[in-house]
Amino acid sequence: MQRYSVFSLLRNSLSYHEQWQQAWRNPEPKRQYDVVIIGGGGHGLGAAHYLAKDHGITNVAVLEKGWLGGGNTGRNTMTVRSNFLREASVPFHEESLALYHGLSKELNYNLMVGKRGMISFLQSSGASRIATQMANTMHIYGARYEMMSLEEIKRRLPIFEPPADTRMPIVGGVYQPDATMVRHDAVAWGFARSADSRGVDIIQNCEVTGILRDKGGITGVETTRGTIKAKKVGMAVAGHGSVVAAMAGLRLPIVTQPLQAWVSEPIKPVLDEIVVIRNYFGTYLMQSDKGEIVIGQGCDPYSSYAQRGTFPIIENASSAMLEIFPRFKRLKLLRHWAGMLDMTYDGSPIISKTDIPGFYIDVAGSGGFKTTPVAAKTHAHLIATDQSHELTRDLGLNRFGTGHLVVEGGVSANH
Numbered sequence: 189m190q191r192y193s194v195f196s197l198l199r200n201s202l203s204y205h206e207q208w209q210q211a212w213r214n215p216e217p218k219r220q221y222d223v224v225i226i227g228g229g230g231h232g233l234g235a236a237h238y239l240a241k242d243h244g245i246t247n248v249a250v251l252e253k254g255w256l257g258g259g260n261t262g263r264n265t266m267t268v269r270s271n272f273l274r275e276a277s278v279p280f281h282e283e284s285l286a287l288y289h290g291l292s293k294e295l296n297y298n299l300m301v302g303k304r305g306m307i308s309f310l311q312s313s314g315a316s317r318i319a320t321q322m323a324n325t326m327h328i329y330g331a332r333y334e335m336m337s338l339e340e341i342k343r344r345l346p347i348f349e350p351p352a353d354t355r356m357p358i359v360g361g362v363y364q365p366d367a368t369m370v371r372h373d374a375v376a377w378g379f380a381r382s383a384d385s386r387g388v389d390i391i392q393n394c395e396v397t398g399i400l401r402d403k404g405g406i407t408g409v410e411t412t413r414g415t416i417k418a419k420k421v422g423m424a425v426a427g428h429g430s431v432v433a434a435m436a437g438l439r440l441p442i443v444t445q446p447l448q449a450w451v452s453e454p455i456k457p458v459l460d461e462i463v464v465i466r467n468y469f470g471t472y473l474m475q476s477d478k479g480e481i482v483i484g485q486g487c488d489p490y491s492s493y494a495q496r497g498t499f500p501i502i503e504n505a506s507s508a509m510l511e512i513f514p515r516f517k518r519l520k521l522l523r524h525w526a527g528m529l530d531m532t533y534d535g536s537p538i539i540s541k542t543d544i545p546g547f548y549i550d551v552a553g554s555g556g557f558k559t560t561p562v563a564a565k566t567h568a569h570l571i572a573t574d575q576s577h578e579l580t581r582d583l584g585l586n587r588f589g590t591g592h593l594v595v596e597g598g599v600s601a602n603h
């Protein structure tokens with residue numbers, strides 16, 4: 189793994205970076221691999237890293253139709269949290285938090301992991317009840333989740349001035365001290381560099397256009413750069429799960445919806461914590477290291493592959509924010525963007541084998557940045573051993589047949 193000294197930084201800056209060593213190779217695809225991973229986002233690159241590191245499987249290619257992290261990995265709002273309702277969810281998300289906190293060291297790459305804490309405003313008795321239930325499940329697993337009075341919120345969040353006349357009165361709050369922010373691009377780049385240094389081929393501008401199978405199962409993939417044979421194929425293509433699975437003849441229980449976010453001009457530091465307003469849509473905001481206020485909300489409520497959202501969501505989220513933080517009313521918006529989420533019917537991810545031997549899927553679901561390391565690790569485990577990891581036993585595809593859903597939809601406001 190390459191390291192840079194002060195002198196190499198100086199030399200490279202003076203030589204216009206022409207001698208700069210590439211962080212990963214740019215290999216031609218081989219005709220055959222043991223494992224092909226479709227999708228060069230955090231989940232796919234992470235799976236390749238863990239296949240190599242945990243299982244010694246290095247004859248692996250990651251195929252990405254665009255550039256690394258150019259999908260949802262580079263578009264999300266970088267929030268990592270574990271406040272969930274179900275027993276199948278909390279340990280999975282707690283493990284992800286734990287992995288994130290060790291990942292900069294493991295990858296020798298600064299992921300800018302920062303514990304920020306998250307305060308959720310509760311604006312109805314229903315939201316309070318769900319928060320209490322979440323707290324109960326989380327406490328079973330040793331996760332911290334604390335109910336807050338308005339006075340405590342005010343103490344922790346000096347810019348909050350309890351308004352007298354909100355549409356929905358604020359009945360209190362709930363605090364996850366361990367909620368964290370992680371630099372999203374760095375996750376893709378760190379995993380890519382590590383996987384590459386262990387022998388994995390990362391192939392960009394290589395779209396998978398077909399999945400090849402015979403009676404025995406998967407035999408490879410068809411791509412824009414030719415046919416590539418593989419004994420096993422893992423899919424990690426958030427936002428395109430239905431499209432890629434259909435190439436193998438599979439219909440997944442998911443709907444693809446746009447999710448958008450936007451940022452203000454930078455201002456001086458005023459907001460340490462991530463703030464969630466648990467109204468109907470789940471508006472959230474935080475301040476970036478650059479000083480911008482980053483704002484988002486739940487998905488647009490329709491199915492689409494267009495990477496753009498609609499104005500009513502911006503209007504709704506902004507008005508929810510301004511009710512609670514009226515002093516933000518003069519902020520100017522700088523940028524706005526969107527991505528696509530493969531939403532499952534229960535709001536939980538799918539990490540699963542399929543009916544096709546050798547074809548494995550990681551469907552990130554509603555908020556898959558936070559799960560990137562744990563999903564990648566458990567997906568790699570599944571591919572390597574053909575057995576579900578203990579953390580994902582309840583997250584298989586079969587739950588949509590048996591009815592044992594892991595229902596988080598509607599309660600996980602902040603993606």
Ligand SMILES: Cc1cc2nc3c(=O)[nH]c(=O)nc-3n(C[C@H](O)[C@H](O)[C@H](O)COP(=O)(O)OP(=O)(O)OC[C@H]3O[C@@H](n4cnc5c(N)ncnc54)[C@H](O)[C@@H]3O)c2cc1C
Pocket residue numbers: 226227228229230231232251252253254255256257258259260261262263264265266267268394395396397424425426427428432447448449484525526527528529552553554555556557558559603
């Ligand atoms: C605006 C926004 C805010 C968000 N905020 C958060 C947040 O704060 N916290 C959180 O936990 N989650 C958040 N998310 C969700 C999160 O970004 C995604 O769930 C997560 O990044 C998915 O990672 P991935 O690696 O599975 O997918 P991606 O990063 O989307 O990677 C999949 C890759 O597959 C590639 N691909 C697709 N089809 C093919 C093909 N046929 N052949 C080859 N390659 C293909 C794509 O080009 C893409 O690069 C947010 C999402 C958005 C859009």
